[in-house]
């Protein structure tokens with residue numbers, strides 16, 4: 465029913481606008497997410513800095529963290545009317561202590577009525593498509609009924625799209641990092657949700673790191689969201705383009721860097737961006753190749769280099785054979 469989709473997961477301090485620009489050079493079909501941005505930062509902070517992006521990044525979804533329906537709705541209006549985001553996603557999966565105290569993130573899985581109010585308020589005031597990103601549950605025990613009740617309650621508010629990280633969040637006991645590895649993955653729960661709610665768009669997330677796995681998930685659910693594998697090995701997106709979207713491209717790693725050069729030049733000139741805040745996202749570009757170590761070392765020294773950007777970038781890959 466839904467067109468099968470692949471998404472890049474929101475990752476704080478990683479999927480910033482420079483990373484997304486770079487990823488879009490490799491894949492035209494994936495859907496990008498911003499990092500999570502708290503609602504109060506959007507309302508009271510430097511909006512331009514937080515929300516601006518390059519038009520080349522579309523389709524792009526803004527992920528927000530918050531739980532006040534009025535504030536969330538205000539952010540949705542800003543996202544659509546001022547920045548033209550293609551969608552807004554509410555974070556109901558982040559397990560950090562800070563987030564728990566602020567009443568947003570994974571702790572909201574205990575508050576499906578409040579989450580529903582947030583969705584309703586957005587839908588009342590804006591036409592922006594809205595979605596939820598959640599876990600399969602909270603605590604050490606896995607409980608399918610808990611997940612089902614959550615989805616069933618939230619869908620009543622009009623939410624039609626759910627991104628489900630197929631792990632529980634164990635709040636207060638585990639660090640956010642451990643919460644991405646220790647709670648076991650349970651894809652079956654997500655499959656079951658799709659089966660019981662076939663009219664909803666269900667996207668699975670967590671531990672997906674190869675084409676075979678993407679293809680298998682897509683037989684059952686509507687989309688796959690991938691975080692760490694793409695960050696660590698961005699050229700995996702070329703494989704995704706070819707194998708999932710049937711888009712054979714001639715793009716090479718070096719050509720991607722060549723395409724990135726004008727962006728780096730313009731960012732430095734217009735926004736005084738530092739070179740390494742862009743090039744750091746290319747760290748994994750040569751993963752699995754002979755020159756990978758060399759490129760990483762080169763990037764560690766790049767901020768001390770003088771000369772024009774084109775020479776700096778291309779000198780780093782001159783001895784790498786693709």
Ligand SMILES: Cc1cc2nc3c(=O)[nH]c(=O)nc-3n(C[C@H](O)[C@H](O)[C@H](O)COP(=O)(O)O)c2cc1C
Nearest residue numbers: 473474475476499500555629670671672690691692
């Ligand atoms: C460094 C890092 C930052 C993350 N930040 C966010 C975030 O801002 N919002 C969110 O919903 N999930 C965040 N996540 C979780 C990812 O979106 C994703 O759910 C998780 O990494 C599992 O997917 P993966 O196994 O494909 O990486 C983050 C994960 C990492 C590794």
